[in-house]
Amino acid sequence: MKVVDTLLKIFFWTVMVLIYVPIAVMVAFSFNASRSKVVFEGFSLENYISLFSNERVWGSFYNSIWTALIVVVVSLILGILMAYGVTRYRPRGSTILDSLIMVPIIIPEIVEAVTLALFLSIVGIPLSPFTIIIGHVAFDAPLAYLILKARFQGWNREYEEAAMTLGADEIRTFVKVTIPLMMPAVLAAAFLTFIWSYDDFIKTFFTRPTGFDTLPVYIWTRVARGRVELDINALSTIIVLVAMIFTYLRMKLEEKQSTI
């Protein structure tokens, strides 16, 4: 048993290290003095300087963030309403309804992207940031639904019933009791939908108006032209750093909450 445990440990940490090799190399080369992506020729901050003067990077980064934020808000609203409706009121045929809502999660993204692009073109809806957002919502609302539904099913209704017995009406109970109880699942859903939307390339690529780049689309156009310079590495390094700080703070916060 001891041997197996040790092997398991070695295996686990080897894989973890391997996961980080590409990331580490990417970070290291963001400081490369030369333009080579395979040979390191000395430390320099040149890539960071050229990054900060590249307006297209920041424009597309900004587009990614604001579209993703709207996607998260809309998806959460729709997801909460659907999850609440399906689990609480159990309408007739709710199992079929439940499967229908989850179909977009199972259908491959490239299929969703091309069918949506075709549809928009046939109906004559011009491409705009709105079409990107609605395309993302069509995937993210079911994703939020999936996470929130699990939460709704998991808790008993006693708290809500107590609130109602004590004289709160249904809307008040929903706002004061149900929503606070949902918060952990809502945060998890917000996190996942944001990551998905912010990182999405395929759907955005097919539903964006020309000239409107999100960060993944901008990076792709550079990859397609073979023009990936190290400023992209610099940007990724900054993103990893920010993500690290955020996640660390969140973890600290959660630890604090769980000790109370």
Place this chain on the structure above:
Amino acid sequence: MAAGADGVVSLLSRLADRIRRDRRLKTILFLSPGLITLAVFFFLPFVVSLLLSFDMLVRERVGNTFVWILSLQPNLEYYIKFFTSPGTSVSIMQSLYYASFTTIGTLLISFPMAYYMAFKLDRRRKNFVLFLIFLPFWVNFIIRVYAIRFLFHPDGIVSTTLMALGITDGPISIIGTDAAVLITMVYSYLIFMLLPIYGVVEKINKELIEAAYTLGATPFKTLVKVTLPLAKPGIIAGSLLVFIPAMGEFIIPIIVGGGKSYPIGRLIFDQFIKVSGIQGWALGSAAAMVYVGLIVIATYLYFRFVGREVTLI
């Protein structure tokens, strides 16, 4: 004025009262925004594409404008064209191969990892490890794949390491090989297998495993008879989460696979990007529908022979 406002208020409160009492109305209010959004921006486009692939939507000139007309005579022209074009069968086989390899590879790596995380780490370490696993996902997918491309470069880390170890004599380029595509795919899809399996293994009651030992089962037998069956819903969920998108993956084949790998996702992508007009659309739709059909068949077979309990979260 005041009387009018009073009227509106009383009307609204009567309406609110009705909604509060009527269960069916409440259900509709809760469900309709989401369902309508999905119907219009997911299901309808899918149906339109399906009709197009069967040549059931045709564009006709009426006066000065073009309109789309539903034709009730489906034909298989585009499907025949799709299946008889020379690259198709190779594409489909390649997609199935990539997706199967990725699913099996991620499963073999994920299960021991999930087992270790769930049984050998305390709560604090678990959180830290989950943080480490999630962190790379903040880096854009295309950048991550591109970063791997440089590792595979003849002067990159993989080649120089192999040379230093004496495994190869000179620098080798791994870019453009199937191995490069497969390694990158396993790398990229690992988390989609790992998380659902971990979610299930973490909830396994450890007393069950101890009971098996106490009753004299060997570690191997405990794994096969107790742990694996309990982890099955997570394994099934992970397999679907990996297999379905892996089959349509085209960014990895483009970036590290060179021109040689041409799975079905790339076929659909190119059809829409490079071929303009209704021909390209209809052919692309047919390819997309074939892809969905293959997934439905694969999922059905999987459910049939492996099991259908799925636990996603």
